[in-house]
Amino acid sequence: MTRRKAIEVITSQLQENAVVISTTGHVSRLLFVVDDQPRNFYMQGSMGHAVSIGLGIAVNRPACKVVVLDGDGAVIMHMGALSTVGHHKPKNLVHVVLDNESYESTGGQSTSSGTTDLVDVAHAAGYSSVFNVRDERALRKAMESVLTQQIGPSFIRVLVSRGSELENLPRIPEKYSVADTRRIFMEFLESE
C-alpha cells in the first residue's frame, strides 16, 4: 500500500465529528491533495509533535474523534509523547503511523522502525488498543473498529511502501499560510 492509498482509505471512513492532525512532510502534503478539509491541521515544520497536539484536542474535545496521521521517523523522534498518551488515555484518540521505515520526505534515509517494534512500544506505553496492518482490507477493518467503538487511545501501524508518489505534489503554503491553517482549523473546532 502507498501512503496515498492509506490516506484515501482512512479519510473515506471519517464521520463529521472527526479532526485530522497530520505530521510534517509528505504525509501532510498527501492529505492536502487527497482530502483538504477545514477539519485538517497540517503540522508543518515541527516533526514529532502531531500526536501531542492530537492529545490536547482529544482531552478537550471528547465528542471529537481525533485522528493523528504520523510518520515512523516522527514517532521515533518524540517517542516520549506515546507515554503521555498512555497516561492520559483519551478514548477518542486514534494514532495512525504510516510506516515506510524511512524519512521519505527528506530523501528516504532509513529510520530505526525496522528494529524497533512501534506496536509493542505503543502497547507498553499504555495505548488501549493496537493494530498492525499491512493491506487495505486490514486497514479498513482497524479503522472501522476504532471509529465505531470507544476503545482508545488506539494505535494503528500501517506498513506502507517507500516510493515516488510525489511528482507534482503541491505544497500547502501555495494555498494556505501557516496562520491560515491554524485559523481555519480553530474555527472548525469552535463550530463543533
Ligand SMILES: Cc1ncc(C[n+]2csc(CCOP(=O)(O)OP(=O)(O)O)c2C)c(N)n1
Ligand atoms: C525537528 C525536525 N527535524 C527534521 C525535520 C526535517 N524533516 C521534515 S519531514 C522529515 C522526515 C519525516 O519522516 P517520517 O516521519 O518517517 O515521515 P515520511 O517522510 O517518511 O513520510 C524530516 C527529517 C523537521 N521538520 N523537524
